[in-house]
Amino acid sequence: DTGVSQDPRHKITKRGQNVTFRCDPISEHNRLYWYRQTLGQGPEFLTYFQNEAQLEKSRLLSDRFSAERPKGSFSTLEIQRTEQGDSAMYLCASSFLRGYTFGSGTRLTVV
Amino acid sequence: DAKTTQPPSMDCAEGRAANLPCNHSTISGNEYVYWYRQIHSQGPQYIIHGLKNNETNEMASLIITEDRKSSTLILPHATLRDTAVYYCIVRAQTGANNLFFGTGTRLTVIP
Numbered sequence: 001d002t003g004v005s006q007d008p009r010h011k012i013t014k015r016g017q018n019v020t021f022r023c024d025p026i027s028e029h030n031r032l033y034w035y036r037q038t039l040g041q042g043p044e045f046l047t048y049f050q051n052e053a054q055l056e057k058s059r060l061l062s063d064r065f066s067a068e069r070p071k072g073s074f075s076t077l078e079i080q081r082t083e084q085g086d087s088a089m090y091l092c093a094s095s096f097l098r099g100y101t102f103g104s105g106t107r108l109t110v111v
Numbered sequence: 112d113a114k115t116t117q118p119p120s121m122d123c124a125e126g127r128a129a130n131l132p133c134n135h136s137t138i139s140g141n142e143y144v145y146w147y148r149q150i151h152s153q154g155p156q157y158i159i160h161g162l163k164n165n166e167t168n169e170m171a172s173l174i175i176t177e178d179r180k181s182s183t184l185i186l187p188h189a190t191l192r193d194t195a196v197y198y199c200i201v202r203a204q205t206g207a208n209n210l211f212f213g214t215g216t217r218l219t220v221i222p
Binding site: 041 | 196213
């Protein structure tokens with residue numbers, strides 16, 4: 001299967017710890033997106049890359065959130081000093097032209 | 112991107128057609144209508160999109176009114192596996208290309 005892969009699927013962390021999630025997009029997709037989804041809500045856009053360039057990051061929720069996409073391939077989303085309110089599903093999507101493909105997400109629980 | 116309005120929930124009998132409405136009265140001329148669905152604990156899945164003509168693919172049909180202010184997604188023969196949250200999204204083909212999700216319609220297919 002050459003879909004979008006996210007790792008890990010689940011992460012439980014203590015408040016105050018740093019976490020990093022990985023997304024491997026479809027190989028020929030040059031655009032990569034991160035979304036966050038809380039219970040009962042639709043996904044909320046966070047940031048996006050075209051190749052290795054981060055073209056939109058104003059929607060990142062705070063300066064504790066950062067994302068990278070070195071060499072325009074996989075991407076990582078890091079949350080520093082996690083808070084209980086960061087508990088959510090973090091979704092990655094990739095696209096080429098118009099079509100989007102989402103991964104299955106990383107579910108973060110901050111205890 | 113234009114805002115969309117969808118009913119929060121709908122039921123449909125298995126084997127019958129499911130008709131999911133969406134209002135997008137402020138849609139601009141260059142904005143497409145996209146439909147995605149999200150099955151529990153998975154990432155959103157693309158269904159169909161259109162600009163002003165009706166569209167059909169192997170999953171569904173999309174009917175867009177002539178004034179483009181509303182649309183209907185039709186699943187012709189709903190199955191239990193179609194139980195999901197369905198999101199109607201309108202967006203332009205330029206700019207950041209991210210998707211703005213609302214809260215969608217929770218479709219329950221009843222045996």
